[in-house]
Every structure is written in C-alpha cells, then in structure tokens.
Amino acid sequence: MAPELLGATLRVDSADGAVAVRLTEVEAYEGLDDPASHAFRGVTRRTAVMFGPPGHLYVYFSYGMHWCANVVCQPEGIAGAVLLRAAEVTEGLELAQRRRAGARAERDLARGPARLTKALGLAGPDDGADLLDPAGYVRLSVGDVEPEVHNSRRVGVNVATDRPWRFWVPGAPSVSPYRAGRPRPSSPP
C-alpha cells in the first residue's frame, strides 16, 4: 500500500488558495505489531483515527512545535497508516513558499514530515479529514505509479529500525537524508 502512494497527488484547498504536492517519500506504520507505531498500545484519543476507515488523514503534534501527516491505509478496526515524509510542490508554489518563509531552496519546501504539513497548511484541525471525498477540501489522487521505488529502514525511530518500511522515489531531490533516532538524555534531578 505504501509504495502506491509514491507519485500520488495531495491537494489542499484553503482560504488562501490551493497547494498540491507529489509524494516522493513515505514511511509505513502498523498497529499492535509495530512498537514504533503510535497505535502500538491500542486505541487512544490520539490514535483513534488510525483504527478507523482508510483514506482518512491522521495528523499529530510532536516535539512541541511540529505537525506530521499520515494516511490511514488499513480497513476499519486494523491500525495502519503511512507517514508522509517528503513531497514536491506542483501547484500553489507561491503560497507554499510564503508558509515556509525561510526555506532556501524550492526542494526544501516539503523536505521532511513537519515541513510538508507546514507547506500544505495542515494542522490539528485537519485530523480525521476524509481524503477520498471528491467534495472535500483535502483530496488524495493516486495517479501514475512510480516505475522505480526504493525502500530501506525508517527514519527517526529508536525501535524496530530493521523494518524496511520507508519508501522513496530514487533521484527525487526532496527525499530527506537518513537520520537515526536520537534518544534524549534523561533529565537532571
């Protein structure tokens, strides 16, 4: 499922205009069998969307300042989502650049999960949005499947790093570099 999202287009309409991106990098997360997943401990307030019907948006807040977006990809009752790690802006370039003021290069606009949500204007209120509703303000259209897809270990997690569930389009300039998870040292007494 996750590789099929590569090359897909995600479009977000807002009061300021529309921004569309082509996904170039994703990461898969399972449910009860995946210790790196938010859904590992079962249904909670935050992960309820992951157990819901597929095609919905799962947005969560992390590190006190970043939003990250997922697409639910498993039938209702089974947790499973795909983290959107990187993309290339194909529409609404100026709006995306305004939101990402400070980004030096165009390819940096959506290079990384938090940057991606910022460029698209996604945040907490968008959690649970239906991506398959033709009349919705956020829509996911799976277009041409990428002919070549690479996969490897996931980024930024400290457990189950051996699962090769990170997928990307080789050669895409927006693919983020691999970085191992960095555990934070325990706080002083």
Next chain:
DNA sequence: TCGCTGATCATCT
C-alpha cells in the same frame, strides 16, 4: 558538509 543542541507541548503512565 557533518554533527550536535535547544525549543516546547499534547499525550500517555
């Protein structure tokens, strides 16, 4: 170019 650090809070124990 590479590697390390601080910022900052919703969610869960």
Next chain:
DNA sequence: GATGATCAGCGAA
C-alpha cells in the same frame, strides 16, 4: 512527570 515518526541554527573540520 517523561517522552517524542522534528527542524533550524550553530560551530568545527
């Protein structure tokens, strides 16, 4: 009260 699916900025090489 601890933690984290991160990013930007800084200093060293």
